[in-house]
Amino acid sequence: MAADFGYLKEEIEKTSAAGAAYLHFDVMDGLFVPSISFGMPVLQSIKKYTDQVMDVHLMIQEPIRYVEDFASAGADIITVHYEACENLKETIAKIRAVGKKVGVSIKPGTPVTVIEEFLSDIDMLLIMTVEPGFGGQSFIPESLERIKEAREIMEKNARQIDIEVDGGIYLHNIEEVLAAGANVIVAGSAVFKGDATKNVKDFMEILGGD
Numbered sequence: 391m392a393a394d395f396g397y398l399k400e401e402i403e404k405t406s407a408a409g410a411a412y413l414h415f416d417v418m419d420g421l422f423v424p425s426i427s428f429g430m431p432v433l434q435s436i437k438k439y440t441d442q443v444m445d446v447h448l449m450i451q452e453p454i455r456y457v458e459d460f461a462s463a464g465a466d467i468i469t470v471h472y473e474a475c476e477n478l479k480e481t482i483a484k485i486r487a488v489g490k491k492v493g494v495s496i497k498p499g500t501p502v503t504v505i506e507e508f509l510s511d512i513d514m515l516l517i518m519t520v521e522p523g524f525g526g527q528s529f530i531p532e533s534l535e536r537i538k539e540a541r542e543i544m545e546k547n548a549r550q551i552d553i554e555v556d557g558g559i560y561l562h563n564i565e566e567v568l569a570a571g572a573n574v575i576v577a578g579s580a581v582f583k584g585d586a587t588k589n590v591k592d593f594m595e596i597l598g599g600d
């Protein structure tokens with residue numbers, strides 16, 4: 391979402407060449423969050439020119455309605471919001487049924503403990519480190535404790551899944567989020583504002599290239 395849409399192909403190719411393994415695709419419906427971004431047709435177009443893992447973050451109300459569409463359009467991981475689903479179990483099952491990896495996201499005000507009962511069914515927990523809806527916001531400092539809490543819950547349940555963080559991540563705070571237990575990093579402004587190639591390379595140096 392932070393890329394210049396007029397140059398989407400070039401912007402994405404830069405991140406891929408510089409080593410970014412995932413492309414985070416923010417879908418906003420103007421209902422679950424105030425903004426509207428883009429949807430399946432854009433994903434389908436992008437998919438043609440990059441091999442990056444398509445990490446689709448659905449910030450939409452009742453995402454179960456669109457799981458099949460995003461799967462067909464090229465999603466590899468489909469992440470839905472805990473707060474947006476009337477029946478999260480059913481939504482997770484639908485993502486599994488279309489053969490995609492399952493992510494569940496929680497907003498900053500949602501207790502981390504809500505994830506416990508879904509842990510065995512999901513591949514990734516996305517902890518929002520800003521209020522979802524807009525890029526360019528500041529990282530919420532309390533998020534660090536929430537990431538640690540999520541790792542502890544996983545240890546207690548003997549289930550280690552990916553913890554993704556999203557919002558306000560820059561070179562100056564990435565080490566803190568990694569130390570807290572996150573292992574999938576979303577960076578919007580920090581990559582696309584300025585030289586995307588250099589920015590991704592700078593992140594990759596800290597991440598060790600994988």
Ligand SMILES: O=C(CO)[C@@H](O)[C@H](O)COP(=O)(O)O
Pocket residue numbers: 391392414416447449520521522523524525526527556557558559576577578579580
């Ligand atoms: O999902 C969202 C916002 O809702 C994020 O993906 C942000 O768009 C990340 O942007 P930066 O905070 O890195 O600019």
